[in-house]
Amino acid sequence: MKATEALPRPVLDQLARIGEGIRIARMRRRMTQEDLAARVGTTFHTIRRIEQGAPGTAIGFYLTTLWVLGLFEDVHVLADPARDREGLIREASERNRIARPKGSLSRDFLGPARSSSSSYPAA
Numbered sequence: 001m002k003a004t005e006a007l008p009r010p011v012l013d014q015l016a017r018i019g020e021g022i023r024i025a026r027m028r029r030r031m032t033q034e035d036l037a038a039r040v041g042t043t044f045h046t047i048r049r050i051e052q053g054a055p056g057t058a059i060g061f062y063l064t065t066l067w068v069l070g071l072f073e074d075v076h077v078l079a080d081p082a083r084d085r086e087g088l089i090r091e092a093s094e095r096n097r098i099a100r101p102k103g104s105l106s107r108d109f110l111g112p113a114r115s116s117s118s119s120y121p122a123a
Helices: 009-028 034-042 045-051 061-067 085-096
Strands: none
Touching: 009 045, 009 061, 034 045, 034 061, 045 061
16 A cells, blocks of 8 residues: 555545646646646646645645745645644643642751750740
8 A cells, every 4th residue: 555545535635626726727827737847847747746636746846836826825824833723722731830840849948857845935
C-alpha cells in the first residue's frame, strides 16, 4: 500500500478541490498545462498531477502554481498560529496552572523542630 493511500478522506477531498480550482484558473487564463509548467518551473506532468489533486506532489509546486496564477494571497491562513483554537486553549490553560515542584515539599524553611521546652515564653 502506498503511503498516500492512507491519507484521510477530507485531505484527499481538499487536494482534489484545490486541483480543480487550479485547473479552472489556468483555463480562464487560456493557458495550457505546458504554459503553466514553464512559468512554475516544472513539467506539464506535474501540473496535470496538481490539477488531479495528487497527494504525492510536492507542496512547493502547489504553492508556486497558486502564486503564478495570482491565487496565493490566502495561503497565509494555512497553519496560522493565531487561528489554532485548540493550541491557544491549551496554551492558556498551561499558563493558568500554578507552578508546583514535583514530589513532596521540603519543610526546611521552618528551621529546627521546636520542643515544648523552647526558649519562647508560653502563651
